[in-house]
Amino acid sequence: MTIPLRTKIILYTLLVLAALIMFAPLLITFMMSFMSGQEIMMGNMIPTSFSLENYVAVFQRFPLVRYLLNSLVMSLLIMTGQLIISSLAAYAFVFIEFKGRDLIFFLFIATMMVPFEASVIPNFHTIRDLNWLNSYQGLALPFFAMAFGTFLLRQNFKQIPKELKEASQIAGIGDLKFFLTVVLPVAKTSLLTLGVYGFLTSWNMYLWPLLTTTDDRFRTVQIGLRQLQSQEQLNEWGVIMAGAIIVVIPTLMILFLGQKRLQQGLTEGALK
Amino acid sequence: MKQVALPYQEHEHKGLLKALKLQRMASFSKGMLFLLPSIILFSVFLFYPLGRTLYLSFFLTNSSGQTTVFVGLENYMNIFNSPIFLKSLQSTLLFVLYTVPGTILVSLFLAIIANEKLKGVGLFRTMYASTMGISTAAASVFWLFLFHPSIGWLNQLLKLLGADAIGWLTNPDWALFSVSIATIWMNSGFTFLILLGGLQSIDQYLYESANIDGAGYFYKLRRITLPMLSPTLFFVITVSFINAFQTFGQIDMLTRGGPQNETNLIVYSIYQDAFMNYQFGTASAQAMILFFIILILTLIQFKLGERKVHYQ
Numbered sequence: 001m002t003i004p005l006r007t008k009i010i011l012y013t014l015l016v017l018a019a020l021i022m023f024a025p026l027l028i029t030f031m032m033s034f035m036s037g038q039e040i041m042m043g044n045m046i047p048t049s050f051s052l053e054n055y056v057a058v059f060q061r062f063p064l065v066r067y068l069l070n071s072l073v074m075s076l077l078i079m080t081g082q083l084i085i086s087s088l089a090a091y092a093f094v095f096i097e098f099k100g101r102d103l104i105f106f107l108f109i110a111t112m113m114v115p116f117e118a119s120v121i122p123n124f125h126t127i128r129d130l131n132w133l134n135s136y137q138g139l140a141l142p143f144f145a146m147a148f149g150t151f152l153l154r155q156n157f158k159q160i161p162k163e164l165k166e167a168s169q170i171a172g173i174g175d176l177k178f179f180l181t182v183v184l185p186v187a188k189t190s191l192l193t194l195g196v197y198g199f200l201t202s203w204n205m206y207l208w209p210l211l212t213t214t215d216d217r218f219r220t221v222q223i224g225l226r227q228l229q230s231q232e233q234l235n236e237w238g239v240i241m242a243g244a245i246i247v248v249i250p251t252l253m254i255l256f257l258g259q260k261r262l263q264q265g266l267t268e269g270a271l272k
Numbered sequence: 273m274k275q276v277a278l279p280y281q282e283h284e285h286k287g288l289l290k291a292l293k294l295q296r297m298a299s300f301s302k303g304m305l306f307l308l309p310s311i312i313l314f315s316v317f318l319f320y321p322l323g324r325t326l327y328l329s330f331f332l333t334n335s336s337g338q339t340t341v342f343v344g345l346e347n348y349m350n351i352f353n354s355p356i357f358l359k360s361l362q363s364t365l366l367f368v369l370y371t372v373p374g375t376i377l378v379s380l381f382l383a384i385i386a387n388e389k390l391k392g393v394g395l396f397r398t399m400y401a402s403t404m405g406i407s408t409a410a411a412s413v414f415w416l417f418l419f420h421p422s423i424g425w426l427n428q429l430l431k432l433l434g435a436d437a438i439g440w441l442t443n444p445d446w447a448l449f450s451v452s453i454a455t456i457w458m459n460s461g462f463t464f465l466i467l468l469g470g471l472q473s474i475d476q477y478l479y480e481s482a483n484i485d486g487a488g489y490f491y492k493l494r495r496i497t498l499p500m501l502s503p504t505l506f507f508v509i510t511v512s513f514i515n516a517f518q519t520f521g522q523i524d525m526l527t528r529g530g531p532q533n534e535t536n537l538i539v540y541s542i543y544q545d546a547f548m549n550y551q552f553g554t555a556s557a558q559a560m561i562l563f564f565i566i567l568i569l570t571l572i573q574f575k576l577g578e579r580k581v582h583y584q
Contacts, residue, residue, distance in 0.1 A: 121328065
């Protein structure tokens with residue numbers, strides 16, 4: 001079906017206008033990060049010079065590499081933990097029948113009604129009492145179990161025919177082997193989607209790292225950005241902008257590469 | 273023959289029962305083994321803290337979080353008599369009222385125009401989804417600059433138009449609105465992506481038959497697109513509500529709850545009471561209120577979501 005030319009023109013106009021508005025904050029920051037402090041303070045909107053001095057400055061004055069590394073370690077830990085624990089749980093819900101399974105399934109649903117913010121105070125005390133403030137395990141462990149991930153994988157595992165399980169049982173293949181060699185490879189793309197989602201949300205986490213890290217050795221890049229913003233003088237906007245651009249590059253790249261997958265995966269998980 | 277066979281059968285029956293029982297036990301322990309990591313983690317980091325929060329909300333505490341005096345419902349009475357908490361509740365509700373419809377309308381508009389099969393539409397989709405990859409902290413830096421009173425682009429644009437500058441984040445009349453605008457922008461990427469997915473799963477056949485009937489664009493939008501999208505729409509509305517009640521990062525970065533507590537949303541209020549004033553009791557009482565709000569919203573979603581809202 002072809003779209004009439006008039007409609008096409010209207011649509012393109014709307015698309016471009018909307019893109020300008022939605023993309024403007026990122027684009028402006030990107031431009032500003034290459035401008036000198038003086039130019040920004042004069043209120044120039046278009047850069048007349050191009051310099052990388054803001055990027056050099058932000059790396060020199062702040063332990064940004066350390067922050068990036070911390071975020072990477074924490075996000076990978078959370079992502080891996082979520083994938084392992086959610087897929088194990090999803091397997092039990094699909095392939096192992098036992099008494100009390102429905103009750104536990106209900107328990108999983110119930111966890112979705114508890115916002116993290118409502119349990120953050122005792123969680124902070126738990127991590128503090130374990131002496132895990134300023135540690136990777138303290139940052140990551142509370143996020144390992146995940147109802148959303150379990151449901152997403154459960155939906156996917158359900159598509160594997162039950163006969164396959166029965167046949168492998170007769171052939172004497174145990175649950176763990178069936179899980180590792182049959183189920184996980186089949187669910188590869190769903191695992192990938194969940195992994196990307198877990199990585200993105202962990203990398204962007206704010207409240208928990210703010211509470212549990214006070215030390216530059218473990219501070220994540222988001223909290224580093226907060227430090228940068230509150231410590232820098234007003235005329236150092238270029239440096240702050242350069243920091244913000246560096247923070248968003250990894251997640252934007254992941255999003256651009258995995259957008260289609262993520263969209264399909266999240267829609268499936270959302271609507272079942 | 274009967275007499276011989278019967279005990280034998282009984283014996284076999286018993287053995288079968290026993291085997292069945294054993295098998296059931298085995299699959300129970302196997303199932304639990306697979307579920308144990310989740311159950312332990314949920315217990316330690318979700319169910320226990322929830323109970324503990326409820327417990328703390330009936331006590332006064334010292335600065336390290338140990339309970340000192342049992343005060344019953346006094347913490348709840350205190351917060352509901354505190355003008356600061358009531359203000360926080362009011363700001364939170366207003367914030368929800370601004371951001372939820374705002375996010376949904378913006379994302380729905382973007383999803384509808386980006387759903388057409390046009391050349392280069394993939395690029396636009398990526399651009400609209402991009403805010404999903406931008407963290408709260410980074411997005412707040414972007415907007416902090418846009419809102420800057422003298423060099424920020426918004427006031428520069430106003431100056432070009434000959435209008436007066438606005439104290440976007442410093443004027444009590446504007447601050448909550450400004451934070452809402454930034455929040456709508458931040459949340460639109462995720463909502464857009466989900467809505468686009470919903471639009472793409474609508475059966476094209478419906479549109480084709482409507483075209484044969486000569487239906488116009490807005491007729492199709494009203495009669496096909498929106499009703500067919502309603503399950504997705506319902507999902508994103510609930511998620512947006514829950515997200516709005518949980519907002520924290522942008523408040524901490526943009527306004528720190530000010531000016532005059534105008535943007536002191538409930539999670540920020542909990543954070544301040546617990547981790548700056550060490551009033552864990554009153555903070556826990558506020559956290560319980562947040563919990564009940566989210567609980568009700570999630571229950572509504574489950575209840576209505578079951579009915580899948582509206583399939584024609």
